[in-house]
Amino acid sequence: NAGVTQTPKFQVLKTGQSMTLQCAQDMNHEYMSWYRQDPGMGLRLIHYSVGAGITDQGEVPNGYNVSRSTTEDFPLRLLSAAPSQTSVYFCASSFTGDNYGYTFGSGTRLTVV
Amino acid sequence: LAKTTQPISMDSYEGQEVNITCSHNNIATNDYITWYQQFPSQGPRFIIQGYKTKVTNEVASLFIPADRKSSTLSLPRVSLSDTAVYYCLVGDWRALTFGSGTRLQVQP
Numbered sequence: 599n600a601g602v603t604q605t606p607k608f609q610v611l612k613t614g615q616s617m618t619l620q621c622a623q624d625m626n627h628e629y630m631s632w633y634r635q636d637p638g639m640g641l642r643l644i645h646y647s648v649g650a651g652i653t654d655q656g657e658v659p660n661g662y663n664v665s666r667s668t669t670e671d672f673p674l675r676l677l678s679a680a681p682s683q684t685s686v687y688f689c690a691s692s693f694t695g696d697n698y699g700y701t702f703g704s705g706t707r708l709t710v711v
Numbered sequence: 712l713a714k715t716t717q718p719i720s721m722d723s724y725e726g727q728e729v730n731i732t733c734s735h736n737n738i739a740t741n742d743y744i745t746w747y748q749q750f751p752s753q754g755p756r757f758i759i760q761g762y763k764t765k766v767t768n769e770v771a772s773l774f775i776p777a778d779r780k781s782s783t784l785s786l787p788r789v790s791l792s793d794t795a796v797y798y799c800l801v802g803d804w805r806a807l808t809f810g811s812g813t814r815l816q817v818q819p
Contacts, residue, residue: 602754629805640798640809641755648805656806688754696743696804697762702754 600624604689604703611679611710619674619706621689627701628694630672634658634685635705641688647672648694679710715799720814729786731813733799736780744775744782745807747798755798755809759784789817 605620623630631646633656643656647666661683663675672691676683686707690700716734723729735744743762747755759766761773761782772785786793796812 631805633809638811640811643806643808646805654805657808690754692804694804696741697760698804699745699747699757699760700755700807702756705752705754 602689602691602701602703604687604706606706607704608707609709611676611708613679613681613710615679617676617679619676619687619689619708621672621674621703622670623672623689623691623701624670625691625701626669627691628669629700630666630689630691631656631700632662632664632672632674633688633690634683635688636685644674644687676708679708681710684708684710715801715810717797717799717810717813719811720816722816722818723789724818725790726788729789729793729815729817731784731786731797731799731815732781733784734781735799735801738779738801742801743804744773744779745800746771746773746784747800747809749796749798749812758797786815789815791817791819793817 602623628649632644633641635641642658645664647653686705688705689703692698692700745760746758749755759771759773766773774783794817798812800807
């Protein structure tokens, strides 16, 4: 099993450009989420989904859109990139419920210039 | 959401037992306590989770007192490869908050 796969691993964008970060999991997990991690900081939750067709906002949702059309995929869209969105983005997935841990992807390092 | 407090950093030597304590005074009745490990340039990795008393797996032990207002992650006989940031999380499993974590440095 591949686990949680994030693409691309690295990306440089110009201010104002848009792009989609891809996240796919093959573990049949209902829950998926996106976090961002700025240098020397913990992870902050952007959006999450508890199943296909269901999404909700996390702590820092502004500037990002998500949709969940399948169980496997949870793409994150940056609508108009800003330098403040320079960060490492991690996707996570798990089964639903209190007693399951998240499985994280290896991250996408995004630089907005 | 329950807030957690843990030491910013800790130092240890190879072969020692390391205990990292996390304070979560406002933990809710149905909250679990979860610990993650993160190496540089990698996503966090789930280590252990518990609700009360003691939980042990092949990697670590988690001690939770009866009042559940704190928890202690115990790493037996650490090695250089245990150098990482360790996060203690409590709260809604759908929207867990990662604080700054505890940076553990293991010396030879």
